[in-house]
Amino acid sequence: MHWKTKKWIVNEPHVMELFKRCQECGSVITKTTKASVGSLLRVHWECEKKHKGKWSSCSDVRGMPANNLLVSACTLFTGATYTDVADWATLLNLQIPHKTTYFDIQSSYLVPVIDEEYKQQQKAAINDLHLQTELCNPVHLSGDGRSDSPGFSAKYNTYSLMDDTTDKIVHFELVQVTEASSSVAMEPVGFKRAVNTIQEQGIKIDVLTPDRSPSIRKIMRVEYPNIHHEFDVWHVVKGLSKKLCSNSRYKDNRELQPWTRSICNHLWYCCATCGGDPDELIENWKSILYHITGVHSWIEEGNPKKCRHNDLSLEEQHRKKWLGKDSHAFRTLQNLVLDRGLQKDLRQMALFKHTGQLEVFHSVLLKYCSKNLHFHYASMVARTQLAILDHNENVGRQQATTTTGLPRYNIVFPKHTKEWVAKAIFEKKKLKKSKRLWLRKLYGGGWTPALFTRTVLLI
Ligand SMILES: [Zn+2]
Ligand SMILES: [Zn+2]
Incomplete structure (x- = not known):
């Protein structure tokens, strides 16, 4: 295959x-x-x-120089932008396609090839969920939205639903600010659309773990009373940790300080070990x-x-610094532990859900859709699809091993905990392989773009 051939940087003289x-x-x-x-x-x-005679530095494919198609494809498939690549190439005086050619190729070939791959994969993911329903296995999903810029000036919100069993993203909705009353109102819109789309395909969602914001809580209560709403343990523990830290700053509560971490660990432990029973958890x-x-x-x-x-x-x-039962610190803790809001929340935490894998997906999304750049809607969709393909292909990666078969770790020192921890090193990501398949498709391989729009996309 020509796309596979080695390429060299050769100087004109x-x-x-x-x-x-x-x-x-x-x-x-x-x-x-x-x-x-x-x-x-x-x-x-x-x-x-x-x-x-006539000599060409590369052959033609799809009526254009093959390397123009490849430069454009490799730029988008790796999550880079034309601007990045063009800056690099200009400094080197390396010849690459002009901006208009790039965007033309992007909309005519690249976006369709990504869309087709994504839809195929999506179909398989939905079939998996159908299978779970048929086997009477409960379907558990988690959801979270990501805004493209911090604060209230966001243009897009990407709402993603993840299958808790496989950690794969099964659906996403990209909401534009024009579709909602404000930036913050985009997330509930995306959430509802995503859940409805899954349900419309005949999938019964048993448990859903979106965030705990009042708007989402209300939607869950009013519009989806048959879906059990679970809370993300990590977020609740983080909230408790904040409250403990701010309270223990007061002189009367200082004795709480050495206990903060143990209390948070205890909450985590209770959720992890209650076996799904909220009474036991509480x-x-x-x-x-x-x-x-x-x-x-x-x-x-x-x-x-x-x-x-x-x-x-x-x-x-x-040796332990136990609290006195009559101390101010103890009463403060008592109020926090027995807080009615928390007691109520705990009833929705017994399944020990934590959306860490969604955070992992959001970091992949950041690679393809940087928050500092504004993308055209179609580009944003394609880039989100790329991120999902990337994530889904790499979930469940095994921990890397040494030549002698021992699991590999990195020793790191996170700033927030200020303690050395061992972090597992995972096998290398696989996407290169599938990206090569997409290149092959682009190169011919019996594939023609389904959508042949010649609209030029801006970034
Ligand atoms: Zn001659
Ligand atoms: Zn004890």
């Missing part, structure tokens, strides 16, 4: 050295003319004996109020209860 002698008779070449089309160089030559959560005062077994409503940790040694029991 070096190319011209090849046109000194006639290939047919060996006589001196008397006339050469150069012509270029984007990245293509074409040389016409004529020798003393009037032999003529009971365990409240036990922190005993433990923190140094009491590890007690009687509640006539039943003996105890902490879940192993028995503490005398020294451990002695």
Whole structure:
């Protein structure tokens, strides 16, 4: 395949050295003319004996120099922008297609090829969900929206739904600010559209984990009463951590400071180990109020209860800075732990949902749709599709191993925790392989663009 061939950066004078002698008779070449089309160089030559010839730096494909198609495809497929690539090429004085050619190729070939790949993959993802429904396996989805710029000036909101079983993105909605009353109103619009689209395809969503904003909560309650609304544990724990930190700054609550992390870990642990039972979750959560005062077994409503940790040694029991039951710090904690809002939220956290994988997807999205740039709608759709193809192909990557078969780690020092941690190193991403398949498709491979729009896209 021509698209696979090696390419070299060759300087023009070096190319011209090849046109000194006639290939047919060996006589001196008397006339050469150069012509270029984007990245293509074409040389016409004529020798003393009037032999003529033509040489091209690459072949033609789809009626254009193949390298023009490839430069454009590789730019978009890797999430770069024309501007980035053109800056680099201009400095090097490397010849690439002109901006208008690039955008023409993008709308005529690249956007359609991405769209087709995406739709194929999407069909498979929806079929998976159908299969889950048929097998009576509950369908659990998580959802989150991303605005293209921080604050209230966003132009787009990308709402994505992820299948909790596979961590694959199964649907996205791109909402423009013109479709909603304000920037912040875009997310609920995208959320509803996304959920409706999935339901319209005959999929019964059992559990959904979108964010906890009042607007989404209301929509869930009013419009989707049959879908169980779960909360993302990570967000709730983060909220609690913030409250604990701000409260423990007061002099009377200082004793809470060394406990902050343990309390947050405890909440996380309770959600992770309750086995889906909200009553057990709440009971365990409240036990922190005993433990923190140094009491590890007690009687509640006539039943003996105890902490879940192993028995503490005398020294451990002695060393810990337990809170006094009458202290101000304890009462502050009591108010936080027994807060009615939190108790209510905990009922929606027993399935231990956390949307970390959606955050991972958002970082992939950032690679293809940078927040600093404004993209035309069609480009934005194609770039989001690329990000989803990239993410879905790479979920469930195995941890990389050393030659001796041991799992590989990086030792990192995150600023926020200020503690050394081992982070798993994952296998290399795979997308290169599928990107090559798309190039093959573009190159012929029996594929013709379904949409042949010649509108020029801006970035
Ligand atoms: Zn000749
Ligand atoms: Zn205890």
